[in-house]
Amino acid sequence: MEMNGARALLAALEKDGVDIVFGLPGGANLPIYDALVDSGLRHILVRHEQSAAHMADGFARIKRKVGVCFATSGPGATNLITGIATAYADSSPVLAVTGQVALAMIGKDAFQETDIIGVANPCTKYAFQPRTAAEIPEMVKKAIYISESGRPGPVLVDIPKDVQQATEDIHFPELVKVRGYNPVLDADFSQIGRTVELLMNSERPIIMAGGGVILSGAFSELQALAELLLIPVVTTFKGKGAFPENHPLAMGPIGMHGHAEANKIIVEADCILAVGARFSDRSVGRFDEFGKGMNIIHMDIDPAEIGKNKLVDVAVVGDVKASLKTLVKMLSKQVIARDKDNSWLRRRKELIDYYSESIKDYTRDLTAKKALKKLREILPSEAITTTEVGQCQMWASLHFDVISPGTFFSSTGLGTMGFGFPASIGAKAARPTVPVVDIAGDGSFNMTENSLAVSVLDNLPVIVFLMNNYMLGMVAQWQRTFYNRRYMGVHQNSCPDYSKIAEAYGAQGIKAQSIEELDKAIRSGLKSDVATVIDITIDPEEDVYPFVAPGTGLKDMITGA
Amino acid sequence: MTAITENESHDRLVPLYILSSLVENKPGVLFRITNLFRARNFNIESITVGSTEMPDLSRMTITTKSDERTVDQLVKQLRKLIDVVEVTVLDKERTVYRELALIKMKAIDPPIRMEIINYASIFRANVLDIAKENILVEITGTPDKIDAFKNLVTHYGIIQMARTGVSALPRG
Numbered sequence A: 001m002e003m004n005g006a007r008a009l010l011a012a013l014e015k016d017g018v019d020i021v022f023g024l025p026g027g028a029n030l031p032i033y034d035a036l037v038d039s040g041l042r043h044i045l046v047r048h049e050q051s052a053a054h055m056a057d058g059f060a061r062i063k064r065k066v067g068v069c070f071a072t073s074g075p076g077a078t079n080l081i082t083g084i085a086t087a088y089a090d091s092s093p094v095l096a097v098t099g100q101v102a103l104a105m106i107g108k109d110a111f112q113e114t115d116i117i118g119v120a121n122p123c124t125k126y127a128f129q130p131r132t133a134a135e136i137p138e139m140v141k142k143a144i145y146i147s148e149s150g151r152p153g154p155v156l157v158d159i160p161k162d163v164q165q166a167t168e169d170i171h172f173p174e175l176v177k178v179r180g181y182n183p184v185l186d187a188d189f190s191q192i193g194r195t196v197e198l199l200m201n202s203e204r205p206i207i208m209a210g211g212g213v214i215l216s217g218a219f220s221e222l223q224a225l226a227e228l229l230l231i232p233v234v235t236t237f238k239g240k241g242a243f244p245e246n247h248p249l250a251m252g253p254i255g256m257h258g259h260a261e262a263n264k265i266i267v268e269a270d271c272i273l274a275v276g277a278r279f280s281d282r283s284v285g286r287f288d289e290f291g292k293g294m295n296i297i298h299m300d301i302d303p304a305e306i307g308k309n310k311l312v313d314v315a316v317v318g319d320v321k322a323s324l325k326t327l328v329k330m331l332s333k334q335v336i337a338r339d340k341d342n343s344w345l346r347r348r349k350e351l352i353d354y355y356s357e358s359i360k361d362y363t364r365d366l367t368a369k370k371a372l373k374k375l376r377e378i379l380p381s382e383a384i385t386t387t388e389v390g391q392c393q394m395w396a397s398l399h400f401d402v403i404s405p406g407t408f409f410s411s412t413g414l415g416t417m418g419f420g421f422p423a424s425i426g427a428k429a430a431r432p433t434v435p436v437v438d439i440a441g442d443g444s445f446n447m448t449e450n451s452l453a454v455s456v457l458d459n460l461p462v463i464v465f466l467m468n469n470y471m472l473g474m475v476a477q478w479q480r481t482f483y484n485r486r487y488m489g490v491h492q493n494s495c496p497d498y499s500k501i502a503e504a505y506g507a508q509g510i511k512a513q514s515i516e517e518l519d520k521a522i523r524s525g526l527k528s529d530v531a532t533v534i535d536i537t538i539d540p541e542e543d544v545y546p547f548v549a550p551g552t553g554l555k556d557m558i559t560g561a
Numbered sequence B: 001m002t003a004i005t006e007n008e009s010h011d012r013l014v015p016l017y018i019l020s021s022l023v024e025n026k027p028g029v030l031f032r033i034t035n036l037f038r039a040r041n042f043n044i045e046s047i048t049v050g051s052t053e054m055p056d057l058s059r060m061t062i063t064t065k066s067d068e069r070t071v072d073q074l075v076k077q078l079r080k081l082i083d084v085v086e087v088t089v090l091d092k093e094r095t096v097y098r099e100l101a102l103i104k105m106k107a108i109d110p111p112i113r114m115e116i117i118n119y120a121s122i123f124r125a126n127v128l129d130i131a132k133e134n135i136l137v138e139i140t141g142t143p144d145k146i147d148a149f150k151n152l153v154t155h156y157g158i159i160q161m162a163r164t165g166v167s168a169l170p171r172g
């Protein structure tokens, strides 16, 4: 069929099921925007390309399908990079399509020319640059395949302007094959036998569920395994919500700001089954100390994660959903029901009781913890929550229980301030029927608040649950803890007024200074058909505890000032 | 023979690994691979790339002095790259591996010239060029052999040296 490269791009996207793109035009992608006029794709115009990438990312995490963003060459493309790197760190399938200067101008330092493939190399799974229009459909299909399959991740397609414009005979392949790319999908049966053996012979087993469980949607398999062997489940922060946090075996996230009982129980275990987790420093503290003297079983889809940070006893490479399913099947043939009243489960209960008693909240009427408990109380379990970065994020991890698996995500790998709000808009686009809430800090929200325009104009209403300390709170906490309260660069000095900011964009802004006001504000936000910013006043000196200081082990956790 | 410096003797204790890989023969591939080495802090001794019997694939031979765990990671990270079709760690006992070096040495006095030429013939090296004040020798062999020759002639004064890095294929 005769068409130009830009139309070939959009048709290829549509053929692969894409129906929404987030982007912003410029000189080098004008042909794509011209083609958008006649296409069936919904285009969401952002106010900054970074947000387009975050929206595509949030969309992808909820849909578990590729999220697409568009930008022009040069500054448009480089503005995407923070979002692409964020998606890469969290294995999210984002497809970024950038315009590029014309082929003949490449390498001539042309206006708005950036070697974006070079720039994006360390934070993309792959990058394509079609040199003819006819190549575009195959490259787009390969890009989506690579992005979504195996361990997902962002892929870039950089299209020179003249290639977008060239009219050629275009064919759309049904199937594509990438010779050097063969993601492992099945479970590795040979290692599952050893896994069964280790689990059956351990007295104090623990499951550590990571983001891989969410990416592969292995929720019911994980729950079946835990219930079959009565194994307590901790998660990494990325794995938060892989397992219902109100489940009788749930222990919550481990890590730098993990739940105290989770950090405690994992160091007392004799066997750790890590599922779709990568032993990040934030989760496990010191690599050499973590899991010392225990048997560690590691299930992951990415062979390169095996032995990267931690040497393990058994490695099961494959999609964790398939691996868990096989494991449960093999176990259910030989399992002898464990006593519900065994000493390990009693220890679990003991730890939870101990820490719920000993870690005290501040006495004030409105604290981060009380605010989040209130939010949980009112929000339906199927609501989606995401976060910004900093104390707000860690409070969310500690005090907001995710009940319905897969309804929570955050920038956990890169820790990108400004991620949550645009990502929540992307999530809303992916699942418009449920409420979506961004648990935010003021500093982070300030970075991408201009996405309020998108939320209002494109009818994607979300709630910004802004825990406002007018501080770069997490940095301030570190300055309090490690730098003797020598504050530098953390005060936001009551600027700006966030409810006015909301109103300026046509959104709803509500100030909440007490639990009653907050209760009303949340209910109002849930009913609103525009975005709602709930500006919650919290104390600027509130700390997040527990805390595992960097460079120490989980056992060195500090539970209070 | 010149004494082995402490550094060199330590170097010899760390085993040399030879990795052989087939990679797509297209632009940007070498960049992706070398960028990976840099980003993940892999220490590479040599890297050679060249054509193979297949027009669309190149063979890349990488040598590294490292421990087993690091090499395992290196292989896995390379396999993750989409343009890398195949990677194997070659068993040195069952591999033919060679490197070529061009070494230009100072050689003015006739007896010294004779000495160098003698050494060269013992090492089956070829004298490619003789000028008034220097001799240029070509030597092919394992990196160890080239190191040995280099150590032998260092004291004459090496003016320039170019080594190609290792190329390798399994035996049989």
Ligand SMILES: Cc1ncc(C[n+]2csc(CCOP(=O)(O)OP(=O)(O)O)c2C)c(N)n1
Residues within 6 Å of the ligand: A388, A389, A390, A391, A392, A393, A415, A416, A417, A440, A441, A442, A443, A444, A445, A467, A469, A471, A472, A473, A474, A475
């Ligand atoms: C883009 C970016 N810049 C800087 C940081 C470093 N940083 C981590 S947390 C934090 C403070 C966040 O402040 P805020 O969003 O107000 O949340 P709070 O900690 O007060 O809850 C900063 C500056 C970061 N994570 N991301």
